[in-house]
Amino acid sequence: MITDLESATPALCRLQLGSELRQLRLKAGLTSTQVVRKLLWSPSKLTRLETGENATVETSDIMALCQIYAVEPETAELLKGYAAVTKTRRDWWQSALHRPVITPGFKAFLGMEATASALHNYESEYVPGLLQTEAYVRVIHQRAYDGLSEDEINRMVALRMTRQQVLRRDQPLKFAAIMSEAVLYRQVGGPAIMRAQLAHVVEAASSPNVRVQVVPFKAGAHRGMSGAFVTFQFRDKVALKPIVYLENLTDHWVTRHEADVEMYEEAFTDLQALALSPQESLSMIKKAMKEH
Known part of the structure; x- marks a missing residue:
């Protein structure tokens, strides 16, 4: 878990976010297929989120996943914070x-x-x-x-x-x-x-x-x-x-x-x-x- 979002890089936030989203999905007992069907997403969209491959992450997507996974409000806010970093900062490459x-x-x-x-x-x-x-x-x-x-x-x-x-x-x-x-x-x-x-x-x-x-x-x-x-x-x-x-x-x-x-x-x-x-x-x- 990232404790200092002020200094966190977008790359770290994407990887951490993806890992935590996958763990939350598994904890909820859901397969990738079940999630994308509920949200009408393409399978690749969820895969990219869980592997940290997207350059930026939309907070609305994180909110949708948190709702499906029944995530605690405090955890949801942290995940949205990770997403916000990817939108407001850029990696050097x-x-x-x-x-x-x-x-x-x-x-x-x-x-x-x-x-x-x-x-x-x-x-x-x-x-x-x-x-x-x-x-x-x-x-x-x-x-x-x-x-x-x-x-x-x-x-x-x-x-x-x-x-x-x-x-x-x-x-x-x-x-x-x-x-x-x-x-x-x-x-x-x-x-x-x-x-x-x-x-x-x-x-x-x-x-x-x-x-x-x-x-x-x-x-x-x-x-x-x-x-x-x-x-x-x-x-x-x-x-x-x-x-x-x-x-x-x-x-x-x-x-x-x-x-x-x-x-x-x-x-x-x-x-x-x-x-x-x-x-x-x-x-x-x-x-x-x-x-x-």
Whole structure:
């Protein structure tokens, strides 16, 4: 539950509101289908509310749900307060600079990243986004996303750089990153860019809230070979359960299904045990810098 609405971000309010609405529906013994039939809503409208995907939330919608769920007046007022925040404030990624290059799925990711207390990220192909340099990001978008205009690339680079502020905010995100040894040797943009990029990873890893590990080739087969993934944890672990984020070239999506989340969390724990220790990993990164 959010106790300070004055300082709460719209993203946090949307996630908290969605989680509490879902719990209230379940407590009332109602299915999603029953609710949308009563309100003459589309099924997707309720889904977006419960997953925090709407940019703004109408207080009239919250009042309608509270009536169906027989919510206590005090709780109803709090939920309407969450909705009001989404109407009166804007998240940083809703600016004119960033909005044109953000897909709906990635918008959900940004909301979770901005409100999470901890983030676990496994990457097999490139340096995790929160640790990338501007030059490295630019090359990735020039090569991996064919057809982007220079303006779009500039916006995406700016977006990535702004995202990294979560590592330096007042209550910094606790970031655990694991990457394949292949990431250290894939020349993205050439030797100079790679040396600077790896040096940046080493510098970032000196922060107490950042932990970096490398899975060496000699570790053999492992649970990360199916692809990259991100898991989010939140301070309010009762209302906001962990969430998994996945992406490919054409789409981004999240899963809150308990069994799926548990599988990915176990996979990350296994990878932490299989990877080199943080100190050994930094030694491997520094060795790779010299080889570029």
